Amino acid sequence: MGTGLAGRSVYAFGDSIVYGHVYPRSFVDVVAERAGMTLSKFARNGATVGADPHASGGQILAQVEEAPAAAPDFILFDGGTNDAESVFNGRYDVGTYSAELEKTLRTMKRRWPAAHVVYVSAHKLGSRDWDTQVALREETLRVCRNGNVAIADVFGDTPFDTRDDIHRAKYTFDDLVDGLPGAEGSGTHPNMAGITIFYVPVVTAGLEQISSS
Template sequence: MNNGLAGKSVYAFGDSIVYGHVYPHSFVDVVAEREGMSLTKFARNGATVGADPHASGGQILTQVEQATDIAPDFVIFDGGTNDAQSIFRDRAYTLSTYAEELEKTLHVMGRKWPTARIVYVAAHKLGSRDWDTQVALREATLQACRKWDVAVADVFGETAFDTRDDTQRAKYTFDDLVNGFPGTEGSGTHPNEAGIATFYVPVVSATLQQISSR
């Protein structure tokens, strides 16, 4: 039972969690395959919501601006993961600047594809980022999503995925490939296939099904 998702189109924006890090088959690929959706992925490793001149992936806003004007049925995106480093470690910009850039990104999405339903994916609790910065970014992001009527697939809040727990970090995240596939013992940022299947796919699929039935 696909609740009407089969045949729908989805554009995906964001950072390496959406792209897939060194294995470009992320949770959005798995969700699209399972639900029979057509996926176009614009995410880039190292991307940020705010403008950090040192961020390797540029801004997520740029991904949105460069995407086709043809509207998808759904837009999925993440953000904040690399912003946590830009804000806490690099002091590249402030939380308020992040919030402004996020609003700008949501505005451009809504103007460009007024019929698309937008889903923000809140990544898992990251042992690889400063905790207070993560929490502050989360609050700012959820506030913007409420304002812009953006659905939230809340892996952070609705699952037990927390790589501050060293057992989970080792089991569910990867940095490198082993025999061509994501391994284990990662830094805590990039979910491997087990992390994706256990935590990301159920939450994202349920969110898509929920908003598609409205």
């Protein structure tokens, strides 16, 4: 894209929105391919920031700890999507989430101090309790800003909102159709339209801004 991203390396951590759900490609794959970046993706479906024994993907912190020592140029990560269910169900509170997020960021910066860290907020989710989403979002933004972490704010900077049934049906998927993400999803996982229209421009712009600064 002519902005210094080509040839740069990126590690991606998080949950199914970063992994791709039942499809092996997500927004990070599209961003990296279009920009000519080298992607290493460590995200796991069902992952959480906080420790929840009921969550299927373990903690994002474990992804960070188990990744190679070689330093990437950029780190992209998400979090909070599955934590919203954990907090809503009383498995831990927002304060516990916040402390684990701080620990995760400290671990990233200890392991790769020169890497540029970017948090990618998920879109507005009709599949999660709204008040819990907002509470976790506010705490995540606070922790990221205090930690000098850039924010690619899909939640705040795009209209993607699966509380709107048209958005849910058009831009999210649960299952594959002929090997590709379908539509009419539950509102959590963006399909290729949701990825390319909403996620890719915001994340790419964030990376380009860092690269050119």
